[in-house]
Amino acid sequence: MxxxxxxxxxxxxxxxxxxxxxxxxxxxxxxxxxxxxxxxxxxxxxxxxxxxxxxxxxxNALARGLMTQRSNLIGIILTNFKNPLYLSVLDHFTHAIQQRGLRALVFNISRGGDLTEAARQILQYSVDGLIVSAGAISPLLAGQCARRQIPVVAFARNPRSKDIDVVCADNVAGGRMAARLLIERGYRRIGYLGGSAQASTSQDRGKGLVGELEDAGLSLHCSVHASEYSYEAGRVAARALLSMDEPPDALFCANDVLAFGALDVARHRFGLSVPGQLGIVGFDDIGLAEADSFSLTTVRQPIEEMVRETIALMMRRMEDPRLEPETRLLSCSLVERGTVRGPRL
Amino acid sequence: MxxxxxxxxxxxxxxxxxxxxxxxxxxxxxxxxxxxxxxxxxxxxxxxxxxxxxxxxxxNALARGLMTQRSNLIGIILTNFKNPLYLSVLDHFTHAIQQRGLRALVFNISRGGDLTEAARQILQYSVDGLIVSAGAISPLLAGQCARRQIPVVAFARNPRSKDIDVVCADNVAGGRMAARLLIERGYRRIGYLGGSAQASTSQDRGKGLVGELEDAGLSLHCSVHASEYSYEAGRVAARALLSMDEPPDALFCANDVLAFGALDVARHRFGLSVPGQLGIVGFDDIGLAEADSFSLTTVRQPIEEMVRETIALMMRRMEDPRLEPETRLLSCSLVERGTVRGPRL
DNA sequence: ACCCTGATTGCAAGCGTTTGCAAAAAATGG
DNA sequence: CCATTTTTTGCAAACGCTTGCAATCAGGGT
Structure with missing residues (x-):
């Protein structure tokens, strides 16, 4: 034998x-x-x-990684598994990563996992880079990565930290765009249907809205924070706003899924005509926003570009780890569809 | 110093x-x-x-993996980054995997990557298991994994191979359920709006539909294959069917996103009342199916259970690699909402 | 044919762990 | 207090690869 x-x-x-x-x-x-x-x-x-x-x-990639100190692995930490946008985010990330001969190690902390702990887990695999799209990145975590010379970039979340690379949509500007459009189209009692109060994205979008309203001599008519970024949460939040004594005549929603909920509640439960009696603007521009049923006017996040920038930033820092951290805010664009009335001619 | x-x-x-x-x-x-x-x-x-x-x-997980021959990595190969269902699939998989102290290495072959090549890439990391939710698994690939004693399980795709573990919804039965409901509610000219012709899922769902129709003495009124599993593709496919000389009075769609497209085209372009003039049944039961705007009657895939079974099968085989491959078909359930008319009282 | 140069090659020392084995230490029993 | 059993411990050999270094080889010029 x-x-x-x-x-x-x-x-x-x-x-x-x-x-x-x-x-x-x-x-x-x-x-x-x-x-x-x-x-x-x-x-x-x-x-x-x-x-x-x-x-x-x-x-054997493990042995090779051990020897070369490069695992060719990129860690991706995500919270948001409810928003369809993130499927496309993952699509682009995995694709971009694979293009460069790297592999994606994805970590889900949506079920209340701790970010710092998640990062620890992932760092054990000596990833060559880390993409974090989740709440605040603790200085501890940032430090751990820095010490190990592992580039981290915060994606679509703005930790407002100067110690870390961040790629994010310009949410404040996005909020302003939405406000400007609504004002321009004659809506006056404009409300904000935000996401969770701690989320930088929701904060910034709201900030932009309020800023622009004030610049126009208006003020925020009402606002509420949805419990999570989901259709159902959008419904209950919208219901609250629409049953006020003097309900809003327009709603800017922190994301499209929330907007769908608001739209449906307005139309089917309150019998309101959209955009006639109620204007609605969403955020993200996920695929279904263009469905006839919604035809949602929304602020588009340049996901593909954001992903590209994220990877670029990461690679750059892999070459030279002592670069100054950078914050790149990419501009959103307005996608007009049917939930905001047209210009008066 | x-x-x-x-x-x-x-x-x-x-x-x-x-x-x-x-x-x-x-x-x-x-x-x-x-x-x-x-x-x-x-x-x-x-x-x-x-x-x-x-x-x-x-x-250092790399060193540890090298030594112990267990990387604690599970590879996940996915094609479908257009169907929101897969975000929830990923959610459940990553969560289940992490629960067991493992990590998910995800590989995207939606952009026309070759499955066998993808598998090669992933095998280099000596993953402890491989989950494949993509077209046919070649015997070559199956062999490579078998030789390395790496458990592979086909997820939500039925390669109809006796050489491999598969966990899948019982699509044929699901198709039958849809058919039975439509027949029962008085629809007679029932059409099938399928997904890509090679997909086992689309084939099986269609097969179930046809089987049940024939058992009831009816035959398939018409059918078409959408170019991909997307809203837009659903629209064009539905448009084709609805502009026939004698259009169908009900449509069974291979998945919810296609159904959304069909529904919108029917209502907004053809001015049909749903469920009055046209009945529609989808497949999957993704989150937005319950949105008021769609309120889609659909066949629900037991995703969570499927994921659980997949992991279980995998772990089982990790213990004992010489187990007989198994095919587990999990039953779907009908979720009645508003796109099929109610029973005559 | 001879020396010099540059391209290939193999040797052996790592990379950061785990683990079988035997020695050392601690616990047990009489 | 000693013999015996049970835990704990450290040594050193893997795991499968990369890479600096020195040796070998082929080729070019004279």
């Missing part, structure tokens, strides 16, 4: 050494054959590759 | 050896302190933990 044969016996895992033996070269040669710019002749590389193929060998 | 001090100099990464030195023990002790059931006294463990905390040490 032989110890190991070519072919496919369910045996010991095949290592560079097996390939080396089969190809009649050293392990170093095998390693070099699998390393793009390495010093190895075409002939041996071919030999090695042939042997590798026959044995169904592939380099 | 000292080589390394406690505190937080941005220096060499801190290893078990540093902790050992600081705690006055051997590296083995450190390792054992961090390994749950290991043979180590409470006193030394405490010492080690204290030193570790002071130095901000955490074990």
């Amino acid at each position: 032989r110890e190991r044969d070519e072919g496919a016996p369910a045996g010991r895992r095949v290592t560079a050494m097996d390939v080396a033996r089969a190809a009649g070269v050293s392990v170093s040669a095998v390693s070099r054959a699998f390393t793009p710019g390495a010093s190895v002749s075409a002939r041996t590389r071919a030999r090695v590759m042939a042997a590798a193929a026959k044995l169904d060998y592939m380099p | 000292r080589e390394r001090d406690e505190g937080a100099p941005a220096g060499r990464r801190v290893t078990a050896m540093d902790v050992a030195r600081a705690a006055g023990v051997s590296v083995s002790a450190v390792s054992r302190a961090f390994t749950p059931g290991a043979s180590v006294s409470a006193r030394t463990r405490a010492r080690v933990m204290a030193a570790a905390a002071k130095l901000d040490y955490m074990p």
Whole structure:
């Protein structure tokens, strides 16, 4: 009985050494054959590759990572698994990451996991970078990453920290755009349907709204914070606002899903005509915002661009870890559809 | 100038050896302190933990994985980044995986990546398991995993292979449920708005529909395959069906997003009343199906249960790799809302 | 044919852990 | 208090790869 044969016996895992033996070269040669710019002749590389193929060998990324100090892993920490926007965020991130020969290690802290703990878990895999789209990044966490020279970038959340890279939509400006549109179209009793009170995104969007209203000599008519970023939460929040004594004639919602809830409650429960009696503006521009049923006028976050910037920032810092942290606010754009009335002609 | 001090100099990464030195023990002790059931006294463990905390040490998962042959990584390969259902799938998977002290390595092949190639990439990280929710799993791939003793399970896709574990909704039965409901409620010209023709899910749902129709002495009135699982594709497909000479009076759609498209086209472009003139049944029961605007009657996939089964199957096979592959079809349930008319009283 | 240069190669020392084994220490029993 | 059993401990050998270094080789010029 032989110890190991070519072919496919369910045996010991095949290592560079097996390939080396089969190809009649050293392990170093095998390693070099699998390393793009390495010093190895075409002939041996071919030999090695042939042997590798026959044995169904592939380099062990763990061992390689251990040795090179580069795991080729990028950690992604996410909270928001309710907002469809984040499916597309993940789509773009994983795609961009793979394009660069990296892999995505994703961590979910939506069920009340602790961010710092999550980061610890992920750091154990010595990721080459960390993308965090979740509440505040503690200085502790930032420190841990800095010490290990691991680039972290806060995505679509603005920790307002000068110690960290952040890529985020310009939510304040976005809020202003929404306000300007509503004012321009003749709405006067404008309310804010925000997300959770601590979320920087919700705060900033509201801030922008209020700022622009005040610039126009108006003031915020009413506001409420939804318990979470979900359709249902949007409904209950909107119901509260619309049953006030003097209800708003327009609502700016902190995100599209909330807006859907508000829209449905307004139309189907309060019998209001939208945009006639109530104007609604959302935020994000998720896919379904353009569905006829909603046809939601909304502020679009440039997700793809944000992802691109995030990766770029990360790569840049991987090259030179002592760069000054940067905050990049990308501009949103207004997508007009059917929930805000047209300009008076 | 000292080589390394406690505190937080941005220096060499801190290893078990540093902790050992600081705690006055051997590296083995450190390792054992961090390994749950290991043979180590409470006193030394405490010492080690204290030193570790002071130095901000955490074990290197790569090295550990290399040594133990268990990376604690689970690979997830996904195609469908357009269907919101998959955000919740990811939510549940990442959560379940983390619960068990594992991490999720996710790979996106929606942009036309090759599954077998993706798997190769992921296998390099010597994942402890692989979840594949994408087209057909080639025997080649299955073989590679089997040889390496890596459990693979096909999720929400039925490769109809006896060589692999699969967890899937019972799509045929689901199709039948939809058909039965429509027939019962008096619809007679029932059409199928399928997804891509190769997808096992779309095939099976259609098969169920047709089967039940034939059992009732009816036949499929018409059918079409949408180009992809998206709202827009649903619209164009529905438009085609509804502009036939004798249009269907009910549509079973291969998934909710397609159904949304169909619903909107029917109501807003064809001016049809739903469910009066046209009945619509979707599949999945994604969050927004319950929105007032859609209030979609649909066949619910038991996602949470499916995820649970998938993980269970995987763990089981990790214990005993020579188990017979199993195919688990989980039953769907009908969620009646407003797009199919009520029973005649 | 000979020396010099630059491209390939193999050796061996790591990377940061875990773990079998045997020695040391602590606990137990008489 | 000693012999015996049970815990704890450290040593050193892996795990599968990369890489600096020195040795080897091929080629070019004279």
